[in-house]
Amino acid sequence: MKKKTQLIHGGVGLDPQTGAVSTPIYQVSTYKQDEVGKHKGFEYSRSGNPTRHALEELIKDLEGGKRGFAFGSGMAAITAVMMMFDSGDHVVLTDDVYGGTYRVMTKVLNRLGIESTFVDSSDLENIEKAIQHNTKAVYIETPTNPLLKITDIEAAANLAKEHNLLTIVDNTFSTPYWQNPLSLGADIVLHSATKYIGGHSDVVAGLVVVNSEELAEDLFFVQNSTGGVLGPQDSWLLIRGIKTLGLRMEEHEENTKKIVEYLTGHAKVSKVYYPGLETHPHHDIAKKQASGFGGMVSFDVGSEENADRLLTNTKYFTLAESLGAVESLISVPARMTHASIPKERRSELGITDGLVRISVGLEDAEDLIEDLERALSR
Ligand SMILES: *Cc1c(COP(=O)(O)O)cnc(C)c1O
Secondary structure, three states: HHHHOOOOOOOOOOOOOOOOOOOOOOOEEEEOOEEEEEOOOOOOOOOOOOOHHHHHHHHHHHHHOOEEEEOOOOHHHHHHHHHHOOOEEEEEEEOOOOOHHHHHHHHHHHHHEEEEEEOOOHHHHHHHHHHOOEEEEEEEEEEOOOOOOOOOOOHHHHHHOOOOOOEEEEEOOOHHHOOOOHHOOEEEEEEEEOOOOOOOOOOOEEEEEEHHHHHHHHHHHHHHOOOOOOOHHHHHHHHHHHHHHHHHHHHHHHHHHHHHHHHHOOOOOOOEEEOOOOOOOOOHHHHOOOOOOOOOEEEEOHHHHHHHHHHHHHOEEEEEEOOOOOOEEEOOOOOOOOOOOOOHHHHHHHHOEEEEEOOOOOOHHHHHHHHHHHHOOO
């Protein structure tokens, strides 16, 4: 099955009881048992719900793994994955991971004894140097947020295997439509489905797919024990979003190409970060491991004042956190998504006060460029 077909026909398909073409929303908490322990596969909705199950099967198919899991947010998904480790275990992570990932590792999970080291994983040597006797996993985000740095997933997974470590990939930016980390050797892939997978700024959710029965058992145990599951309504919204994921990603990409071309020629823009640019330092790796470059672009307008002027003067780019929806969004990572990272650390990473991040939506590209032109020329 090709990707666009799989988006529509993957997972469990038609409802076997009624023939309903759209998966019904099973708004239910508990299920009748014919005898103690004898049931039709569902007992209690924290352990399993038919709508959530349909979504979990679908994301499993899309990522090509053994089992899928749906959580109440991307952070709940990431936390559940980390809860598979023990106190005293150590994880090596990409340095410019999502701010919430940095926060949960350094302010919450550290209290439970799960240690972490952050390195620029786009250079494999940095990963290798950070591996300790108690390291259990390499956690990669690629492309990263907001600098669009790329890590070679296959090379990182090979390195991890040599050291008997798991490879975990946050695939939020690329989506399963463009990039499938499990096929490149990763063990676990996860998403903030709040972004492209949902795609309409109307649901907060997280998804995980694992590549072995053993990991599936471990993660199911954590999911069922800690209980951060996704509800049936939100599961249904994601199934609906996924049906158009292919169309949306193709169109995000088309719009983004045009905007990147406009920005790279602009006098007030000092730097444009986009993996689709041939001048991007990891363009070749991006091209090798993903079939599209996505709809996220960052660019530097030199100062906080310039950034503010731009942000407050756009009409179609809405000033908001988040990304990956049909609406174009604009943000300043230093004061928004990445505000939880201390300032010194931000400047080390290159997240300057003049760095602006846009999530290119599905409006007409001409309108979007006109909007940026108007705001930049103030
Ligand atoms: C948004 C995001 C998360 C966190 O997901 P939530 O759904 O907001 O909890 C994790 N990783 C990346 C790359 C994100 O963009």
